Amino acid sequence: MKVPVSITVNGKQYDKMVEPRMLLVYFIREELALTGTHIGCDTSSCGSCTIHLDGKALKSCTMLAVQANGKSVTTIEGMANGEELHPLQEGFHMEHGLQCGFCTPGMIMCAADILKNNPTPTEEEIRHGLEGNFCRCTGYHNIVKSIQYAAKKMA
Amino acid sequence: MVPSKFAYHKPSTVKEAIALLATHGDDSKILSGGHSLVPVLKLRLNDPEHIIDVSGIDSMGGIRDNEKSITIGANSTHGEIANNAALKEHAPMVALAASMIGDIQVRNFGTIGGSIAHADPAADWPAVLLAADANVVLSHAGGQREVDIDQFFKGLFMTAMGEEEIITAIRIPKTAFNKNSTYVKFPQPASRFALVGCAAAISNSDGYITEARVAFSGVSATPFRDSNVEKSLKGSVLNEGSIATATASVADGVSIMSDHFAAEKYRKHMAGVYARKALSALA
The missing domain is CATH 3.30.390.50 (CO dehydrogenase flavoprotein, C-terminal domain)
Structure with missing residues (x-):
């Protein structure tokens, strides 16, 4: 039986009927057609489905949409301010922080959580902070540089 | 991966949650942060007909610094525990272990109550709580009881919890x-x-x-x-x-x-x- 949920995504409130078993990532991708949030491993390991729930990074494949009822979600689509890229997006662009790009939305959403709690992280802190996000192109060095670029810009 | 169908309940008190457990018994599972249970549901290792979401129960949240112990509400996330000043001072291994669980995303939403109820023997909490001489506070229809951690873990994914009990808190003695x-x-x-x-x-x-x-x-x-x-x-x-x-x-x-x-x-x-x-x- 479907149940009503009211979830605010990127500032806009969505009232939908969903099956309780629907995962939040499918709500975002299929109900709202926001496909910037990716599904990689589907087992809470790879981090490509990372979004923010009430400001905290979350692997959206590991939560039911009903758990997010009444809460606020930010996805990669909500990071830019109009035409102006978020400093993290700009950093990934400037420092060549992506190759195939599949992990990038999750990397950026996780990095935003890292910088929120620690605006001036060391390289080691960035690398440790990204332990739940995998890049199968193994482009980690430039991902770290991209986040350092953003940290500097946001300082 | 998609879990099997279930009905979703979101009680706002422990009493309501226990009443739901009593009604649905074997066919129900408690959900807090969901970071042990949702993966289990997705893999269909378990297919409960009822999910009882206790994350909205206020009395199960928060970390209280008492005179002789620190009470960790079962809904406390690993991240909250890792950053708690009282635990860092009185039981550093508890905060340290919390900071080593999973990754940032998991620590933001996974809870201590959910983790120990799941009782994965390779999780970090069992070793730490055993060493800390912790007590697990279990609530049931008649009230609550405290189980010594030495008596809590009974084997692979097995605990001393009764079918109609909920973990409401974990107590760490100040020793x-x-x-x-x-x-x-x-x-x-x-x-x-x-x-x-x-x-x-x-x-x-x-x-x-x-x-x-x-x-x-x-x-x-x-x-x-x-x-x-x-x-x-x-x-x-x-x-x-x-x-x-x-x-x-x-x-x-x-x-x-x-x-x-x-x-x-x-x-x-x-x-x-x-x-x-x-x-x-x-x-």
Whole structure:
């Protein structure tokens, strides 16, 4: 039986009927057609489905949409301010922080959580902070540089 | 991956949650952060007909610094525990272990109550709570009871919880050994679960060990304290020699897990290595 949920995504409130078993990532991708949030491993390991729930990074494949009822979600689509890229997006662009790009939305959403709690992280802190996000192109060095670029810009 | 169908309930009090458990019994599961349960549902290792979401129950949240203990609400996330000042001061291994669970995303939403109810023997909490002499507060229709952590973990994914009970809190006593404690882990590189997790807590008087508690996750299907190591340390001075003697036969007589990550002999060896690491950090 479907149940009503009211979830605010990127500032806009969505009232939908969903099956309780629907995962939040499918709500975002299929109900709202926001496909910037990716599904990689589907087992809470790879981090490509990372979004923010009430400001905290979350692997959206590991939560039911009903758990997010009444809460606020930010996805990669909500990071830019109009035409102006978020400093993290700009950093990934400037420092060549992506190759195939599949992990990038999750990397950026996780990095935003890292910088929120620690605006001036060391390289080691960035690398440790990204332990739940995998890049199968193994482009980690430039991902770290991209986040350092953003940290500097946001300082 | 999509879980099987279920009905979703979101009680706002412990009483309501227990009433739902009583009604649906075997066919129901408690959900808090969902970071153990949702993966289980997705893999269809379990297919409950009713999910009871306790995350909205206020009395199950928060960390309270009492006179003789610290009470961790079952809905507290690993991240909240890792950053709690009272735990950092009175039981550093608890905050340290919390900071080593999973990754940022998991620590933001996974809860201590959910983790210990799931009772994965390779999770970090069992070793730490055993070493800390914690109590688990269980609520049921008639009231609540406290279970000593030594009696809580009963085997692979098995606990002492009754079918109609809910974990509402975990109590960490403020003791000298908890104040001087640490946790080290040899993580499985992808999942971050412990191939070996060792928690050590030691109290001293005039330089001699008065109490030693050394516990392991990941080594056996039932997390355990190693009484041989503890007995050997008691009364001695914690130094390289006493640590070597005490850890010469870690996990002797214990049934050790063996899988494609780590065979029995290797795991036993690494249990000794990590016991030495933990104890050396306190020396």
